[in-house]
Amino acid sequence: MAQADAGPALTGASGSGRSRSGLVTADGTPLRRALERAERRRKLAAFLLVAPLLAFLLVVFIFPIGQMMWRSVDNPQVVDAVPRTLEALRGWDGNELPEERVFAALHADFMADAELPRREQKIGPMGIRLNYELSAARGAISRTGRNVESFEPPYKEAFLDQHRLWGDVELWRIIQREGRPLTLSYYVAALDRQYDADGSVVLRDENRRIYVSLFMRTLALSVAITFLCFLLGFPIAYWMSILPMRYANLLMICVLLPFWTSLLVRTTAWIVLLQQQGVINTMLVTLGIIGDDNRLSMIYNMTGTIVAMTHILLPFMVLPLYSVMRTIPPSYMRAAKSLGATPATAFRRVYFPQTLPGIGAGAVLVFIISIGYYITPALVGGQTGRMISNEIARHMQQSLNWGLAAALGTMLLVGVLILYWAYNRLVGADTLKFG
Amino acid sequence: MFDTRDDAAFVRFDRVQKSYDGSTLVVKDLNLDIARGEFLTMLGPSGSGKTTCLMMLAGFETATSGDILLGDRPINNIPPHKRGIGMVFQNYALFPHMTVGENLSFPLEVRGMGKSDREAKVKRALDMVQMGSFAGRRPAQLSGGQQQRIALARALVFEPEVVLMDEPLGALDKNLRERMQYEIKHIHESLGVTVVYVTHDQTEALTMSDKVAVFDDGKIQQLAAPDTLYERPENAFVAAFIGENNTLRGRVTAIEGDICTVRIGGDMQVRALRVNVDGEGAETTLSLRPERVQIDAGEDRFDNIFTGKVQELIYLGDHIRVRVSVAGNDEFIVKVPNATGERKIKVGEELRLGWTAADCRALDPS
Structure with a gap:
């Protein structure tokens, strides 16, 4: 060990020096292998020296930055909260208000969410999420959430009675658009842009560009x-x-x-x-x-x-x-x-x-x-x-x-x-x- | 441009003094004439004022008093860039962000020379130092000796009439230094440019120069050609500084014309050439070159014959340095050439040593 660290000692260099495996150290190991081993050990030692800092950086720097970048596209709120509604909305053309079965699915989602322990409920976070896209969405959802247990079919009327926003096609478009686990809407907003009725990205009104x-x-x-x-x-x-x-x-x-x-x-x-x-x-x-x-x-x-x-x-x-x-x-x-x-x-x-x-x-x-x-x-x-x-x-x-x-x-x-x-x-x- | 009368004093220091702090003089009353085309070396230990003199000539220091003239024109108030004096620096000072060619082109560019003229001159200068194929390199890619050549070429490319060199070979190893010494000497001879060279290396000074000014304590101790300097030093400092030297201190007991008798130690009476002695009874320093001492000396040829005991032999290849104890002086050195037929000397042996009065110079007490 110590010998290899100090640089392998040469023996038998004269006669066999020309052949590839000719040089050996004093204990008989081929010189090339001894050198490689010494080099590996040096690299390992160097790595061990920086390892604590590397681990520290990984935990407090690289990981949080990764988290942040993930958060900018992560979009679980709507998907988690109203899976049935999203299922029912599939194929909706986005022009007119969805039909009764979508509202029924929405009701089922609300009811299922109410069963969950309070800390695991998803409808509340969805309200916050939708509010980024459409102010008043949060109010509409939380008010609906409070009264949804008393809803009777037809659910469409019940929802529309509860809050006028449910009659807004814009809200449904947003639910459909944001009903995907990943989103670019934060970047769209960060570039002073928004989705229009067709779902294409356009500049915001001038007074809202920041x-x-x-x-x-x-x-x-x-x-x-x-x-x-x-x-x-x-x-x-x-x-x-x-x-x-x-x-x-x-x-x-x-x-x-x-x-x-x-x-x-x-x-x-x-x-x-x-x-x-x-x-x-x-x-x-x-x-x-x-x-x-x-x-x-x-x-x-x-x-x-x-x-x-x-x-x-x-x-x-x-x-x-x-x-x-x-x-x-x-x-x-x-x-x-x-x-x-x-x-x-x-x-x-x-x-x-x-x-x-x-x-x-x-x-x-x-x-x-x-x-x-x-x-x-x-x-x-x-x-x-x-x-x-x-x-x-x-x-x-x-x-x-x-x-x-x-x-x-x-x-x-x-x-x-x-x-x-x-x-x-x-x-x-x-x-x-x-x- | 200048008439011949000026050629003997092309560069002139006239009663120049320099003080940095206002109280001590680094250069004391310097008078020095440098002829056109001359290779003058300022030689001296560090702190002797030689570099200060060079910097005053280059314009990077101003003289506290006195005039510096370049071909009749006082240049005290001319800034360095208008003096037209080339300079080679100790660390070469090649601009690291420019190629070799750009370095050489720089002095021509700032003089507003056209591109084709510049290229021709750069090429000629590079060829002169045998670096013709290096124009595209960066200084950092060159060896010390190559950088030295480029620095030399750059100082000469704008054809200045005076080139200053501040210990230019100090950073080179011994062999390369010797080669460059000859090369600089040859370039000087072929261009006929006036060179003022600063060094603390006496071998360099002796090898290269037409004239050497030996500096000490802010003054020129002696200004002479190399052989004169070595063979006929005028004072004890020059004798000790140039070459190897046996120094014997004593008192003058008698003077007969050019020859004086000096008593060294108790009983030793040495006959020496009177060079720099005040008179009878004065203290003096005798200077005697080790190679001028003959061993196994016969009575008739030498004015001084003494016996000494060999203390030490130092083998130097071409000669042997023999340290001998003469009249209580243990540091007496004799150089014995390692020639065919020279007998072997042994430590402890008694030697008869002889030298002439002419080789033994009685100088000022030091």
């Missing part, structure tokens, strides 16, 4: 924040890279300060600074630069989001930039100048191209973090500074439409992966230097 423009705004904000981080981060990283180590470390602490301060403290500080009665506005009014009656609104809007997020994400730009710049010897600039380049040309042609791996890494980091950023836009973003993650959070916490939240989240994830892929194709991810 998500596409929100995605666009998120992208635009992320690009703006990334660019601002680059503009602010490049000079400071450059300065740090040419300073002696101890001053550079001091500056580094200043750059890292946002990391070490509580997010809420920082956000509060921004609110104090930026609000209408805040430090900056008051100062500008005192100096007479702006009038007291038109104070700038710099927070609870897009400006607030951009300012606060740039501040928070700046270190992610500075760190890779600094680590790349630190490795660029000053002799390159000197060489360029000695070759006749003006300082500006030397910077543009020689220094800047060498910082590109750092810029790429910083930009990818800042962009990907900001595209999914949640807490800062929620705190200082107001209405115009909201980003897509705030909408995802709203659907998870308030409207409880997890399917839609999952669809939006999946689109965000896929979008980021596509951008990363594009970056990799255009620039090459192996050129990134994160530090």
Whole structure:
């Protein structure tokens, strides 16, 4: 064992060295096999070292993301709740109200559900599910559920008496459409689209379109924040890279300060600074630069989001930039100048191209973090500074439409992966230097 | 462009001083003329001010006082990129994001040269360093010696009149370094360009240069051709820094013309050439090259004959270094060539050692 680990000892290399199985270790095993075994053992050891992290990631990262993506297409509510109705609806053309036997099947489904223990009942969740597609559906179903035991045939009249919605062909179309275990309707909704009477996908009314423009705004904000981080981060990283180590470390602490301060403290500080009665506005009014009656609104809007997020994400730009710049010897600039380049040309042609791996890494980091950023836009973003993650959070916490939240989240994830892929194709991810 | 009068002082340092912190001078009152087409080496230990001088000439450091002139024109206030001086850096400083061809093309591009001219010049420069087929490679794909050649070609491609080299061979292994020394020398000879070369390696300085300026303590200790420097050092620092050297300290007891008598230790009287001695009674350092000491010396040919006991033999192939104890000095070295017929020396043996007064130079006390 120990011998193989230390590299197999060679014997008999002289005479038989030319034949394939000629080399053997001291204990007689063929050298090739001994080497393979040693290699296998090294790989196993390496795997065992990373196994705990791998297991951890699997449980808390890969599995939940898989769950989320599954949830965006998973559609069990209607199938579970009204199997008989769906059976009876098969072949319905969707133009007129279904006939009596469908209502009878619906009644049977309601009755069967009422028999179940309360926690296993399916009609309630179906109501919630249908409500995503047609508001008031939940009310209709729960009211019907309360009184369904007293229904007498003909059931069609009984249902229609109970709630007018049962007479709406739209509801039946939805039941039929969503009566399948998998659905794309969450994605349809996430793209500001809906099904029309024919079942084809059309754009929603203009005043109900939210998500596409929100995605666009998120992208635009992320690009703006990334660019601002680059503009602010490049000079400071450059300065740090040419300073002696101890001053550079001091500056580094200043750059890292946002990391070490509580997010809420920082956000509060921004609110104090930026609000209408805040430090900056008051100062500008005192100096007479702006009038007291038109104070700038710099927070609870897009400006607030951009300012606060740039501040928070700046270190992610500075760190890779600094680590790349630190490795660029000053002799390159000197060489360029000695070759006749003006300082500006030397910077543009020689220094800047060498910082590109750092810029790429910083930009990818800042962009990907900001595209999914949640807490800062929620705190200082107001209405115009909201980003897509705030909408995802709203659907998870308030409207409880997890399917839609999952669809939006999946689109965000896929979008980021596509951008990363594009970056990799255009620039090459192996050129990134994160530090 | 310049008349012949200027050729003897094509590059001129005129009373140049340099201080980084405002209190200590790194370069003290430097006066140096470099002739057109000359290969001048600045040689010295680290911290002696030689690199600072080079950087001032290149324009990356400014002189605290004094003038630096390039062909009559003071260049103190000219930024580096307008000086038109080529430079080869210690770590080559080849731009890693450009190919070899682009690296060489760079100085021509920034001068606004047309594409076809550029290509022709790049090709000629690459051929000059025998790297003609490497234009498409990246510097990282080249070996140290190849990178060195490219750096050289890049510093020469825009045909500067002066090329500066800052320890360009420091990172190469010994064999390659020696090859490159000859190559640089040959390129210098064929182009006739003025070269200012900085090194701390005295062999390199002696091999390559027309003239060597030995730096120490911010001053030029001696400026001379290599052979003069080795054979006729003017002070104890140069004698000790260039080549191997026996250093004997003593006091001058008598002076007769060029020859002085120096008492070393208690009883040893050495006759030496008076080079840098204040007068009778002054302290002095004697410098004697180990190869100028003859063993088994006959009385008539030598001014100085002493006996010494062999302490140690070091075999070096072409010669044998013999450490001898002479008059209480245990560090006296004699080089015995490993030639046919040379007798074998044994440790503990008594040797008769002889040397002439002319080979033994009485220098300043160090």
